[in-house]
Amino acid sequence: MATVAQQTIEGNRQTEQTRLDSFKTAAERNKWGQFATPFALALSLARYANKTLGEGRLRFLDPAVGTGSFYSALSQVVPAKRIEAATGIELDPLFAEAAKNFWGKGAGQEATRLAIEYGFYRLNLQRIDLGVFAEHASAVRCYEKVGFQVEGRLRQDLFHGGEYKDRLWMGLLRSEYKRAKTGKKK
Secondary structure, eight states, X not given: OOOHHHHHXXXXXXXXXXXXXXXXXXXXXXXXXXXXXXXXXXHHHHHHHHHHHTTSOEEEEETTTTTOHHHHHHHHHSOGGGEEEEEEOOOXXXXXXXXXHHIIIIIHHHHHHHHHXXXXXXXXXXXXXXXXXXXXXXXXXXXXXXXXXXXXXXXXXXXXXXXXXXXXXXXXXXXXXXXXXXXXXX
């Protein structure tokens, strides 16, 4: 069963998908690979894949992860701890901009909170940590907003785009985490 946060994200995604689809004919959308899969179909496929693939960890590639129905459906069917990676590539500048705007509306923060709460309150973890490119300011801000603190900087730790880049190591203790709605420590 979908959480309120998942329903809100999916509702916003569907509204944006409808708006974007109105700018092009079906033939133009198909040229870009934008098929606007109905969410009910994506949800059915995600349920079938989850049942068929078993309990292993998943890696997911969607040409439109920011606006696509498949990732949204997957995130409702498969527990977050099983999704090892999700990546998307959007070629159409209109859709890419929409995905950027969608990401800037707190969807990443909601998803991060859901994963944290699952870790702390379902798995009974004491600590959650992560590494992030130091230059990825929006990701760092997202993690800080939910309570992560920078614990260290690994200089020239990651090689990307032909150069070495710094990685920030961030951590969050269960005793420091505050739930979004109640604002109370658990």
